[in-house]
Amino acid sequence: MRHYDAARRKRAGKRHEETAAVAIAIGVAFAAAPFAHADDPWIAEAISDSTGQIRFTAGGSSQSDAIQTVMSACRKTISDCRLLASGQGGCVAIAMNAANTKYYGGWGPTRDDAEAAALATAKGGTVQKDHTHCSGDPTS
Structure with missing residues (x-):
């Protein structure tokens, strides 16, 4: 059972790392480009x-x-x-x-x-x- 639990924890950690990487990439993409504002001509x-x-x-x-x-x-x-x-x-x-x-x-x-x-x-x-x-x- 210990091997199964260790493998499951490793997969769960990998998913969290991937999710965090995607969230960071999205944040960087939106922060890098200025947006037009509704009051811009x-x-x-x-x-x-x-x-x-x-x-x-x-x-x-x-x-x-x-x-x-x-x-x-x-x-x-x-x-x-x-x-x-x-x-x-x-x-x-x-x-x-x-x-x-x-x-x-x-x-x-x-x-x-x-x-x-x-x-x-x-x-x-x-x-x-x-x-x-x-x-x-x-x-x-």
Whole structure:
């Protein structure tokens, strides 16, 4: 019986260690990334594929408000605007795909996260560093 009890205690200890490791990993993941707050303004970025002109807006009261604002600003002089990315607070970024044929957008709570999201959407390629904008940046 002693061997059985020792083996059972060892398995129970292993389960507790695994549970603790999972809990710690989840805690670290949530602590590492800042969250958008409900009162953060919405941001959006749009592009004209024919001209390459980019528009960014910040301060939207909702996602639809930010999208409408950026699309209206883009369409004042250009007709082929399309939305690249939007989100509450944080940043938006642009990446050109590896074939250099199309721009893709991404949103994230930080510049690095937004650029990583844009690269993932583009399935590789290159981040357009001068076109990463964050909440609080001047609009264009």
